[in-house]
Amino acid sequence: MSKRNVSLSVFFKILFGNITNSVLFGFGVVSMAFSFLFIVITSLVVISTNSKNNKDYDDYDVSLILEKGIEVNANVVAIDTIKNIKINERNPLVVVYNYEKDGEWITDRFKTIDHIKTQELFEDGNVPVKYYNGESVIIGLDRYSGIGHIFLFINFGLILWSFLLLYLGGGKPFKTYNLYKTGIVKEAEIDTIVLFPNKGIRVTYHYDLTDGYVAYGNGFSKDYLLLNKESGDKVKIFVDRKKESNSVLVPSYIIIH
Known part of the structure; x- marks a missing residue:
């Protein structure tokens, strides 16, 4: 399966396009950094304590x-x-x-x-x-057996919490980013186009699946040229290779050859 050359900066562009996702992901990064710092500190404490008190x-x-x-x-x-x-x-x-x-x-x-x-x-x-x-x-x-196991549980909990925040914040943006890299290019028919000031254009659309059914999708775009289109016109989308019902609009900054 060939992949498009989509830079990692696009992922962060998607991520920071949603305030909730960016905040959750940011807290996840900070929490993960704190977890590793806590691991280093507690490891030094345990080593120091054990060296003083551990016997044969x-x-x-x-x-x-x-x-x-x-x-x-x-x-x-x-x-x-x-x-x-x-x-x-x-x-x-x-x-x-x-x-x-x-x-x-x-x-x-x-x-x-x-x-x-x-x-x-x-x-x-x-x-x-x-x-x-x-x-x-x-x-x-x-x-x-010492205090090491207590710190182990705390560290494990912090790391799990960090991964949860990273997943909640970055999971959906990463799926979109992955569709940009690997999705199949298809044409969909526009149902509605609505302009939201300071946010972008919301487009709803539908397209045919290989099994004959119809899938519906929607997405926001900063491509204001879409305002020149109307219901019934065509728009390009990326469709998931494994699950056709998943799709995203093709952004204007990705060139399709």
Whole structure:
């Protein structure tokens, strides 16, 4: 399928011809730029936070340990507070515990944000744990995995919102632009021509489809030579190759050979 050489500036000409589309598209561009800036900032924050607080036990494969690990009781030695991080007014906690394996006592740690369950564990003095391949986790206690996932959801939401704005603002102009590049040139019969001051000329028209039916269309044009035409005269249109009922007027600035 051959395409006409229509510059990208034509797309922006179509876009800025409609104030609603241009505003939505503009907000989408700004929102997308803010999203990428937010990604950079939050990535630096997460990297900085992780470099200060992440330990070896943060990299344990919890699901693998719970699936294949051996369950034993462990003694709670201490509960430490990570003071430089706060989530919903709560600081993450590090539960320090030890358990016996093959006659040797192993000390390990588990990070969590669940203060209530952690306090209960501390009062009981021992906790059920599973260990596997030199790593262990506390059973029944959710592990705190950092703030990275929170920023991930925010970033994902911002990017989706940006794409939505870009689509709402640029979707219809892009379809028109694509018809300018790939549409089939046909002649349509004019039904009405109405002049709207400061906006242009609105033309309604109809044309025959290949299956024998008739399709109707309309569009605005800045080509004031159209005022010399009247109902029943012919006007050139671009018709979608895949869906004949979609069409647009051929603008005066596109030369058809």
